[in-house]
Each structure stands twice: as C-alpha cells, then as structure tokens.
Amino acid sequence: MAINLKKKYNVAVVGATGAVGIEFLRCLGERQFPLGELRLLASARSKGRKIPFLKKNLVVEELTEDSFKGMDIAFFSAGGSISRKFAPMAARQGVLVIDNSSAFRMDPTVPLVIPEINPEAAGHHKGVIANPNCSTIIAITPLWPIHRKNRIRRLIASTYQAASGAGAAAMAELIESTRAHLSNKEYKRTIFPHPYAFNLFSHNSKVDPATGYNEEEIKMLNETRKIFGDPEILVSATCVRVPVLRAHSEALNFECERPITPGEVRALLMSAPGVKIVDDPENNYFPMPHEASGQGDVLVGRIRQDMSDPSGKSIAMFVAGDQLLKGAALNGVQIAEVMIERGYLVSKRVGE
DSSP, X not given: OOOXXXXXXXXXXXXXXXXXXXXXXXXXXXXXXXXEEXXXXXOGGGXXXXXXXXXXXXXXXXXXXXXXXXXXXXXXXXXHHHHHHHHHHHHHTTOEEEEOSSSSTTOTTSOBOOTTTOGGGGGGOSSEEXXXXXHHHHHHHHHHHHHHHSOEEEEEEEEEEOGGGGOHHHHHHHHHHHHHHHTTOOOXXXXXXXXXXXXXXXXXXXXXXXXXXXXXXXXXXXXXXXXXXXXXXXXXXXXXXXXXXXXXXXXXXXXXXXXXXXXXXXXXXXXXXXXXXXXXXXXXXXXXXXXXXXXXXXXXXXXXXXXXXXXXXXXXXXXXXXXXXXXXXXXXXXXXXXXXXXXXXXXXXXXX
C-alpha cells in the first residue's frame, strides 16, 4: 500500500495491554506505520506498566476524557462499554476512531469495513469506523471474490473458535486448565462457564430464546449483509469454542446463483488479496489454526463441490485465520492505511 511515510500520525491504542492491543502495537511496528506520537491507554490498574515497542519501553497511561488531545487516530480494543463511553469523546475532538468492539457495528451511520471488500465505505465515516467481528472477517474475506463474480445466495458456517477470541485471560485459562488436567488437579474456572481443556462448547455469548441463535451467530448474519451490501443474503451460523489457543477455523458451505466449480473457486481465490490457498488432498494438507497463527492471510482449502446439491451451485470449503491479526488488529491497521492512502485523513502534527 502506497503510504506517504514523510507524514506522521499521532496514534492512541485503547486497551493496549490486552491481547488485541498488543497485536495492534506489533502491526504498527512491523508494517512501518508512519507514527508520530504513540500513546498507550488502559485502565487505572495498568497505569505505569511498560510495554516494549521498536526497541523502546512505552509507559501505559490511564484512559481519561483528556487522553485524545493531539491524536489523529485511536484504535479501540477495550470492550463495548469503554467504546460507547470514550469513542464519541475522541471523535468529537477530531480523532478517527477505529473500534474493535461490537458497539457501533450495526449503527447505519458507522462504516463496517474489511479493506479487501469495501474500502470505499471508510471514506463515509463520521468519526468512527467499526472493525467487524473476527468470525465474520475470516469467513467472508475469501467469499467476497466469489460473491462478486457469482452472487452467494446462502451461506452456512460452522466455526471452531480459539481462546484468543475471548482475550488474553481466556488464553491463559486454556493453558492453565490444560496443565491442571494433565496433572490430575482441580482447576477453578474464571472466564468460561464450562471446562475448556480437552473440551468444546457452544460459543459463550447469550442465546436468543426466540431464535435459538447466540449473539456471535447473529453477528455473522447481520455483518455479512452490511459489508456485502446485500440485505438478502441468507446466513446460518453455528459458533463453537474449541481448545485452540489462537486462530479461528470455519467450515463454510455456500450456494451461488449460478453453477460453480471448485476449479472456478480456486481461480478466483488464487490472486485474491488477504487469501492464501492451502489445498493439497494428496497429502491431506489443509488449513490449520497452527499455521494460520501469526500470519495475516486467511488460509483456504478443502474446496469441493457440495454433493448434496445436484444443481452444482454449492461449494464446501474450510478456512483458518488469525483472530488477533486479520480478525482484529491487522484489519484495523489496514483500515487506517486505507484512510491515509486515499487522503481521507489529515495529520494534526505541526507543519504537516
């Protein structure tokens, strides 16, 4: 992406000590984001903590109403309640907020952006741009090139979601409970309602008694429709938490308007941005969270015709993507890069 590195931008990271916050810092450093001042913000209990960044130790500040003075961009990843309280404050001060919570995703005035799909939407913001749900990003980034060529009418998704989706404490719970299980010791859970070691369970979000779908599954429906700009696409998801430390996987089955072959899908995905094909039936080698962890691309494989659909319009495939990167921090940083590249963002730094 062609970014003017001479122009610098003052950036705040809200929730800097969390799992996604740490990944925001890593992405900013690795992608050589044109940083001026970098301000790390978190709750009062994290005030004074030092976090390494590009051979320096940055000190975490307490998040307050005055934290955004002089900032150009604020990446939020501290939960919906923090975003609802502080994001409007930052936006009123002329700061571009890129929010990783669900607080504003379905607000019709807030763009919901995946740069590989709808970068133009970012230019219509009113101070806040929303980062989609991680499961949605990982599912529909590889589906977009297909949808654009041969509209997807219906999507059925089954997710295998890692501990990283619930934050650093959940990752620690998986590690510690597994260690306790192997040592035949009792473990007191604090994050999840069910044992996590050597177990899996329905996603731990609230279930709607009217529909039977939980909040995570409803997010995938609503967000896909908004990002694709297609209110008629049908989506049914079953979201499951699995004992994987990092990176979500998803089994996707989709029906197009016209017949489509696995070869056509591979051809469309071969050069698609943000996607990497990992599809080797001969060696039974397909996307795995182990290999998706730490990389920005969504891995795609098991691409095959759905034999239950005699019309030839349906394809089944399997994907894996790093929830902390493309599913969260990387997507947010890419949004900021789009804003800079397209001239939507003006630096507040004197003389620039």
